[in-house]
Amino acid sequence: MLTIDGLAKRHGSRAVLTDVSFQALPGRVTGFLGPNGAGKSSTLRILLGLDRASAGTSLIDGRPYRSLRAPLRTVGSMLDGSGAHRSRTARDHLAWVARSNGIAKRRVAEVLEEVGLEDAARTRVGRLSLGMGQRLGIAAALLGEPDALVLDEPVNGLDPEGIRWIRRLLRGHADAGGTVLLSSHLMSEVAEIADDLVVIAGGRVVNAGPLAEATAGYATLEDAFFGLTGDQGNRR
Structure with missing residues (x-):
């Protein structure tokens, strides 16, 4: 479980987050x-x-991230793409990430196959396409076989087959009892896969709950989003 409670963040006099809470x-x-x-x-x-944070707590299975000894075994994440150095090969990047968390070397080959990059294992990151770079980032998130996944824009750069693949991956992870927190601008993809929906606007949570409840009375998730964030002209 991922728990955000009363989170606040300020940069000088500017409030970035105000009392953000959800699970x-x-x-x-x-x-x-x-x-x-x-x-x-x-x-x-x-x-x-x-x-x-300036105030509040953020917990992963009841503990702050910084207290986790081998965090990749608890939560896998991808923010801002793969995060890999352009001169490293895909395999070398995953190998040092695995070593940093005491993860068995065999997992490198396993996750490369799982994300469809086995044939690109020796390719330098700088030569990977955007979609392949996304797959590499997801491979790193999967290395520790974590219960929780936190992914920011995971379908960015993926082709239609890749988008279907990530849907199956995330749905399968949740169906097996895992936790998935998915941030995306592609509302059609969120509508396709999400069970619950958190919407934030102006640093405050404006919705947290089942997707079906958030979209009730709206034709689409996109309409619900604009309604929740201030454009009330999108109701049926």
Whole structure:
């Protein structure tokens, strides 16, 4: 379970997050939506120990990320693409990530096959296409066989087959009891896969609950999104 409670973040006099609270539950895919600048990235960075909150807590299975000894065994994440150095090969990138968390070397080959990059294992990251780079980032997230996945724009750059693949991957992870927190601007993809929906606007949560409840009275998730974030002209 991922638990965000009363999260606040300020940069000087500017409030980035204000009393942000929600949960991402086991066995469910939670979509995380918001306009640009709404606070999604700040929330995810705090959850993953990359930034500090001004107030509130963010917990992964009841513990802050920074207290996890081998965090990739608990939560796998992808923010801002693969995060790999362009001169490393795909295999070498995954190998050092695995070593950093005490993960068996065999997992490198396993996740490369799982994400469809086995034939690109010796290819330098700088030569990978955008979609292949996304798959490499997802491979790194899967290395520790974590219960929770936190992914930001995972379908960016993927072709239609790749989009169907990521849907199956995330749905399968949740159906097996895992937790998925998925941030995306592609509302059609969120509508296709999410069980629950969190919407943030202006640094505040404006919706947290089942997707069906959020979209009730709207023709589409896109209409619901604009309604929830301030454009009330999209109701049926």
